[in-house]
Amino acid sequence: MAEVIERPKPLTVREAARRVLAHENAMLGVALVALIAILAGVSRGRTVIPGNMADVLLQSSIRGVTAVGQAFIILTANIDLSVSGVGALSMMLGAAMMTTEWKNILGYPASPFMAIPAMLAAGLAWGLLNGLLVARLNIPSLIATFGVWQIGYAAAYYVTEGKAVMELPESFRMYGDLPGAPIIFFTVAGVAYFVLTYTGFGRRVYAAGGNSVSAYLSGINVGRVQFITFAISGILAGLAGVLMCSRGMAGSIEGLRGLELDSIAAVAIGGFSLFGGRGNMIGVILGAIIIGVANNALSVMHMGHGGKYIVKGAIIVSAVGADILRRRRRR
């Protein structure tokens, strides 16, 4: 707030560059650019051809949407392991509504305009269940959402008894395709950034995660804040289901496997503290893209599943470790 008094300096290129580099996400951006450059070099340019870059952006969008939800949860010092289960349920439900096959649970093929709200509502419902378990019944979020994850997968299985759903209406394709998915992702992230930075609710989220006792003492209903963050994460998991379903033009239970790990990783790389109360949305966007770039490069270079897992694990651990070491040094 002190800046209000200062006279604004004229914004030269130099000054702008200085400000950008002083931003807390600057190193992350530099890391992303360096990663892209290195991978481009290693793969002899195969990772930076336009087709592949578009693919990275699509992948990152689906991951990023859930990472935004996860970020809200992690800001309140909780965790949501249920996203892939909830997303799978939303995907199966929506796909089963829109298909012309016998698996249609409505009896007639629904239009995307009907199915998408239903999918988001399914996500919301499961998010509310998470919120109920964590904020009202005080079950640790790790366990509550782990349980809900299992139950979500089971429910997704029951929708079509585990069979994949194909033949979705062509009008559904645009949401997970090139302009659609990134636009949805950046819109969601932008709204989340605005909410967290400029609204009272955002401030309450940071306060509830930073120190829940002092937040409570300053009149914040910590339980309600947690409840709302789980609802947000649920809706966004449902949205990830929409995007994934549209991208593959099919509903399959296994399509979103591993999404919770990726979303946690994106948030952790984005500079969020897992103890709550610290981090910002730009970091999440960068984190999601970094994970997307790394994932994609490993596929392009035919590293196979093994290398992918190892590299991803190492990235998560070293990102969090570096963050902790940096903060320890500063103290």
Next chain:
Amino acid sequence: MAEVVERRERVTFREVARRAMRYENATLGIILAAIMAGFAGATGGKTIRIDNLKMVLVRGSTMGIAGIGQAFTILTAGIDLSPAGVAFGTSAIGASMMTTQMWQNKFFSYPVPIYVGIPLMMLFGVGFGAISGLLISRIGIPPLIATLGVWQIAYGTGFLVTGGFTITRMVKPLTFFGQGFLFTQFFRGFPVAGIVWIVVGIIVYFVVHHTSYGRAVFATGGNPVMAWLSGVNVKNTQLSVYIISAFLATLGGLVRLSRVMSLSESSYIGLELQSIASAVVGGTSLAGGKGNILGVVIGGLIISVILNGLTVLNADPFTESMVLGLLIVAAVGIDFWRRGGR
């Protein structure tokens, strides 16, 4: 820590039995009996035949053994999400050394005998545990993230070793742990897998409840600062519990490998959930510092009885995972409700 002043009583058998059958464990035992009775009723007695009960022990042993390791980490208020990855990674290393299919044998030009292969496998398990333990105790990474990372690293190692193929035809003596029977004069033998589970349970019971190391584990989970002030090496205790957990996950993996005699990437899916479930259902508090090992063994039995009963009733795998999910949430809910909220 007040006990230090008291004069140490001699640990008689009676005293051990009294401590073991504490109130909570008696309740758990009754729940176990009730569930068994329920399934026996629902299946017309099929589930309580001797052969099926042996099956419960054999199938449950992987989860039970890993669950005992998990209990260590939960007692120190941590958590280990890596059992499935560690079990797969180490089993892949072990299986690919001991297979007689030479194109899959990556490390040796001959199938390695079990007395070399199994210790090497265990060594890798200890290594993975040491990685998570060091990340947690020395750098201070939250256990959730550290073990998540190690899960991925171990799983990836397994993939690199197997190349995504199913490994079969391991050397014959390996079947002993999962398919072997001892004391064949009674009831046509006790399954070795069950015996391993029980022996691990007994050893760990004594380590946790009757040694100073066990005290250190409880103290670290209860209040790490107090523990440090009273001379407990908190960092090394944390390191050791993750090593133990990974070691027991490896042992559980070995039992399963030996029972099925084949290894594929999906062999251990859900092991971390099951191991957490058996520890939590057994009364281990996720807040740390509270729990007992006998309860964990009974918790493992409860879950394996339920899973077995559902299998006999022809339930699909997703119903099983649903029941497991509900069970965990319920167990943790009860734990929190009993302690009166956070």
